[in-house]
Amino acid sequence: MNKKYYPYVLIAPSVLFLLIFFVYPFIEVFVQAFTSSDGHVGLSNFENIFTDYNFLPSLKNTLLLALVVVPVQLCMAVGMSLMISKMKKGRDTVLYILTIPLGVSDLAAGIIWLAILDQNGFLNSFLFSIGVIDQPESWLNYQNPIIIFTAVVVAEIWRATAILLVILVSGIGLIPKEYYEAAEIFGANSWVRLWKVTLPLLRPSLQTALILRTLLAFEVFAVVMLLGGSNMPVLMGETFNWAFNYQDAGAASAYAVVILALSIVFTLFYLRVLRVPKGARI
Amino acid sequence: MTTITVENIKKSFGDADILKSVSLDIKDQEFTVLLGPSGCGKSTLLRIIAGLETQDSGTIKIGDRVVSHLPPRERNVAMVFQNYAVFPHMTVFENIAFGLRMKKAPEKKIKENVERTAALMHIDHLLKRYSGQLSGGQRQRVAVARALAVEPDVLLMDEPLSNLDALLRLQMRAELKSVLEASKTTTVYVTHDQVEAMSLADRIAVMNSGRIDQYDFPDEIYNNPATEYVGSFIGNPPMNFISPDFQVGTVPNGAFQLGIRPEDFHISKEQRDNYWPITVLTREKLGSHQQLSAELNGQLFRVNIPNEIEIESGNTLYLMPKEDKKRWYTEGGKIIL
Amino acid sequence: MSDLSYDEILEKEVREVNRKKKMWRWLFLSSVAFLVSWILFPIYLLVVNSLSSADVINGFPKNFWPAFDMESLHFFVNYYGVLGALKNSLIAALFTMVIAIGLGTPAGYALARFDFRGKETFRMLILLTRAFPMPLLALPLAVIFINVGLDDSLFGLSLVHTALALPFSVLITSSLFLGIPVELEEAAWVLGCNRWQAFMKVVMPLALPGLTASAVFAFVISWNEVFAAAVLTVNNQTLTAFLVQSLSTSPVEVKFAGGLILILPAILFLFVVRKYLFSMWGIANR
Ligand SMILES: Nc1ncnc2c1ncn2[C@@H]1O[C@H](COP(=O)(O)OP(=O)(O)OP(=O)(O)O)[C@@H](O)[C@H]1O
Numbered sequence: 036m037n038k039k040y041y042p043y044v045l046i047a048p049s050v051l052f053l054l055i056f057f058v059y060p061f062i063e064v065f066v067q068a069f070t071s072s073d074g075h076v077g078l079s080n081f082e083n084i085f086t087d088y089n090f091l092p093s094l095k096n097t098l099l100l101a102l103v104v105v106p107v108q109l110c111m112a113v114g115m116s117l118m119i120s121k122m123k124k125g126r127d128t129v130l131y132i133l134t135i136p137l138g139v140s141d142l143a144a145g146i147i148w149l150a151i152l153d154q155n156g157f158l159n160s161f162l163f164s165i166g167v168i169d170q171p172e173s174w175l176n177y178q179n180p181i182i183i184f185t186a187v188v189v190a191e192i193w194r195a196t197a198i199l200l201v202i203l204v205s206g207i208g209l210i211p212k213e214y215y216e217a218a219e220i221f222g223a224n225s226w227v228r229l230w231k232v233t234l235p236l237l238r239p240s241l242q243t244a245l246i247l248r249t250l251l252a253f254e255v256f257a258v259v260m261l262l263g264g265s266n267m268p269v270l271m272g273e274t275f276n277w278a279f280n281y282q283d284a285g286a287a288s289a290y291a292v293v294i295l296a297l298s299i300v301f302t303l304f305y306l307r308v309l310r311v312p313k314g315a316r317i
Numbered sequence: 318m319t320t321i322t323v324e325n326i327k328k329s330f331g332d333a334d335i336l337k338s339v340s341l342d343i344k345d346q347e348f349t350v351l352l353g354p355s356g357c358g359k360s361t362l363l364r365i366i367a368g369l370e371t372q373d374s375g376t377i378k379i380g381d382r383v384v385s386h387l388p389p390r391e392r393n394v395a396m397v398f399q400n401y402a403v404f405p406h407m408t409v410f411e412n413i414a415f416g417l418r419m420k421k422a423p424e425k426k427i428k429e430n431v432e433r434t435a436a437l438m439h440i441d442h443l444l445k446r447y448s449g450q451l452s453g454g455q456r457q458r459v460a461v462a463r464a465l466a467v468e469p470d471v472l473l474m475d476e477p478l479s480n481l482d483a484l485l486r487l488q489m490r491a492e493l494k495s496v497l498e499a500s501k502t503t504t505v506y507v508t509h510d511q512v513e514a515m516s517l518a519d520r521i522a523v524m525n526s527g528r529i530d531q532y533d534f535p536d537e538i539y540n541n542p543a544t545e546y547v548g549s550f551i552g553n554p555p556m557n558f559i560s561p562d563f564q565v566g567t568v569p570n571g572a573f574q575l576g577i578r579p580e581d582f583h584i585s586k587e588q589r590d591n592y593w594p595i596t597v598l599t600r601e602k603l604g605s606h607q608q609l610s611a612e613l614n615g616q617l618f619r620v621n622i623p624n625e626i627e628i629e630s631g632n633t634l635y636l637m638p639k640e641d642k643k644r645w646y647t648e649g650g651k652i653i654l
Numbered sequence: 655m656s657d658l659s660y661d662e663i664l665e666k667e668v669r670e671v672n673r674k675k676k677m678w679r680w681l682f683l684s685s686v687a688f689l690v691s692w693i694l695f696p697i698y699l700l701v702v703n704s705l706s707s708a709d710v711i712n713g714f715p716k717n718f719w720p721a722f723d724m725e726s727l728h729f730f731v732n733y734y735g736v737l738g739a740l741k742n743s744l745i746a747a748l749f750t751m752v753i754a755i756g757l758g759t760p761a762g763y764a765l766a767r768f769d770f771r772g773k774e775t776f777r778m779l780i781l782l783t784r785a786f787p788m789p790l791l792a793l794p795l796a797v798i799f800i801n802v803g804l805d806d807s808l809f810g811l812s813l814v815h816t817a818l819a820l821p822f823s824v825l826i827t828s829s830l831f832l833g834i835p836v837e838l839e840e841a842a843w844v845l846g847c848n849r850w851q852a853f854m855k856v857v858m859p860l861a862l863p864g865l866t867a868s869a870v871f872a873f874v875i876s877w878n879e880v881f882a883a884a885v886l887t888v889n890n891q892t893l894t895a896f897l898v899q900s901l902s903t904s905p906v907e908v909k910f911a912g913g914l915i916l917i918l919p920a921i922l923f924l925f926v927v928r929k930y931l932f933s934m935w936g937i938a939n940r
């Protein structure tokens with residue numbers, strides 16, 4: 036066999052696989068979304084979901100969640116990665132522990148926080164034992180939408196900061212030490228070094244981290260389902276409901292298209308805002 | 318009989334012609350050095366001989382066998398890489414035995430050959446180690462032993478000494494020379510270090526951006542550079558090239574430039590007939606002699622003079638090129654014989 | 655003028671600097687301690703819950719100390735459908751792991767070792783998959799699977815999970831192979847190996863630890879995936895699908911024990927791959 040064909044033979048299986056299981060279903064999502072139940076091309080699926088009373092709340096909740104969670108996590112992850120880059124002894128252990136949530140699904144994270152925030156949960160037990168409350172309070176009910184939202188935010192921060200941390204730690208690892216030393220010699224204190232050296236050079240990693248994390252925020256649903264149930268609809272949860280509970284593939288696909296659209300908008304936004312000029316990379 | 322015949326090899330990467338019709342006839346047991354500046358295509362030529370790269374046209378013969386179309390494993394060559402490429406997951410013994418194992422040599426022969434070559438390269442005490450536990454020089458020895466152990470028809474080396482420090486390089490150079498002389502393997506050796514080339518080579522092929530300008534014995538290369546390029550690449554400082562617009566004696570037909578090495582002048586402090594009055598620009602004392610850079614009618618050249626001559630920059634000195642050392646070059650830079 | 659001698663001033667300054675240093679050090683250590691417990695404590699509480707009897711879990715107030723009561727776990731294991739779901743999760747994750755590595759490794763090798771037309775297009779295709787919420791693709795695939803008889807099958811599910819894991823496996827393996835000098839392979843070719851032998855004898859042993867890590871990564875991706883699993887499996891539910899779909903019906907102790915079972919392998923596997931986690935991401939960033 037001619038050597039020229041080796042690489043094509045090697046990538047052929049992956050390409051074929053991605054065509055069947057990524058490109059094709061990707062197109063199918065759109066086809067299904069724009070095909071009404073009677074088989075005609077049209078917007079009836081979108082009319083269905085837009086007029087559904089859960090659509091606007093779920094859109095609002097999803098966006099709000101991303102808007103609150105992602106910046107907080109980003110700041111935390113930057114702080115944590117700087118902290119870790121300063122550590123010597125025990126660095127590996129701490130890193131391992133801080134990245135444990137990476138292996139925890141949002142379902143499991145929801146269960147963990149349910150154990151804490153439930154009416155009979157550990158938070159109430161603690162508050163009870165120090166005398167703040169004298170009977171178990173039900174925090175996560177429909178009367179407290181803000182508390183539910185906060186609970187989801189906390190659970191998400193607990194669960195998904197790890198992915199940002201990993202990306203940023205490896206990004207920091209790629210920055211040569213000489214830059215810091217040079218900055219220090221020219222009189223930059225650690226605060227200036229952070230803003231003038233670390234963060235600018237970390238921009239590619241920040242970009243990846245933000246894109247990935249924001250998309251994950253749009254995909255969230257099991258945590259919300261556990262902590263908020265039907266009291267806090269989110270886009271992915273609604274997609275699941277339409278697909279699974281109402282067995283309406285068209286409407287579910289319409290929801291999927293909405294999520295995809297959001298993802299694209301945000302990805303392009305980050306790519307633009309955090310653009311790294313060519314040649315200005317490490 | 319293991320000769321290597323390289324015939325009209327051409328190679329380009331994209332639209333860059335890296336090798337422009339290269340031919341070489343390497344004799345049996347000969348040690349040939351490919352010498353040239355960085356990027357001139359030495360490694361590419363070596364890799365084509367090894368079969369790691371495919372030529373666009375031309376043929377390679379090893380002995381009487383045309384090998385141009387064969388994969389590396391069927392050419393019975395061995396190669397020493399610049400970064401040694403000692404397998405990190407195998408012991409030194411397994412590294413050296415690797416080629417023999419691939420040839421399914423009997424265990425007894427493997428053991429014999431490994432021990433012999435390891436002893437030859439003075440690494441017989443390291444056989445159980447892994448490459449991570451070796452110094453650069455030791456790794457280099459393993460790479461050579463691994464190449465010799467397969468008893469190849471042809472040994473190819475791509476700057477095998479360039480990653481060693483200066484002192485070790487000298488020592489290894491001497492050692493390589495004696496080992497390879499004893500092994501009688503036809504060898505092609507790539508370097509950009511002319512001293513290394515001069516001291517190791519039976520014959521040197523000087524490469525100039527994809528061409529071989531001269532393929533000859535080291536003395537010949539030094540004394541009769543075939544082209545202006547070879548003259549200015551070999552020698553430190555290189556040959557002077559002077560336009561004959563002042564008194565230089567008889568100029569042969571078609572001559573464009575006079576080539577003369579810095580040490581090949583008659584020197585005088587007083588004016589004499591046919592001597593050039595040169596103005597000394599700088600003087601460097603190099604221990605064994607002094608090196609001047611000087612100027613005459615706007616032409617710069619270098620001169621080596623004995624330590625006894627006292628001279629300051631700005632002074633005038635009188636020179637005459639030695640008649641038998643003069644070389645003449647055409648406008649195209651070719652020597653006139 | 656001060657009464658202090660030069661030495662005394664110096665000593666005072668040194669003390670001041672040391673005090674500041676100490677303060678920073680203390681602040682630093684306590685924030686590390688805080689973050690570590692922020693991660694570990696919730697997990698600990700889940701463990702406490704899983705090791706308590708149903709009465710304790712439903713009781714109030716809670717004890718912050720595990721009772722080491724196996725009743726919940728026992729109940730969980732015997733709860734209808736759990737064992738099957740556990741087995742299904744394992745099978746789907748193993749399938750995913752094998753397919754993702756099997757397809758991804760050759761592609762990663764091609765990216766690392768060859769220059770070919772379309773290389774950048776291929777890389778773009780791989781990177782593109784990261785810019786989309788992949789589990790959504792389970793929706794149309796559910797329909798297609800019914801047509802080809804793959805509905806409610808673990809194999810079908812693991813194909814979807816592979817779509818999630820494959821891009822990572824390609825990028826990770828290609829970075830692994832890039833880290834292995836080409837000269838090692840070339841040396842093997844010159845010494846008598848063909849491409850395949852050189853790969854098996856030289857590249858593979860060196861890449862193996864990294865390959866294991868990326869396999870584990872694929873496993874965890876599948877093991878944790880909820881949405882596609884819930885959409886695609888009905889009778890052959892995985893553990894995540896089972897838990898999600900029985901949220902309202904199953905007793906609490908099943909949830910908590912299930913949560914624990916869900917995170918255990920992930921924690922273990924992360925421990926195995928911890929060395930590669932960062933190099934994996936460092937490269938996958940590019
Ligand atoms: N695979 C390749 N693709 C494109 N260009 C290449 C490739 N390999 C070599 N080249 C180019 O071919 C030219 C010659 O390369 P080669 O490695 O033969 O030089 P060299 O003489 O060995 O130099 P050095 O002394 O630096 O090793 C260089 O300009 C190089 O950039």
Ligand SMILES: [Mg+2]
Pocket residue numbers: 359360361475
């Ligand atoms: Mg080279």
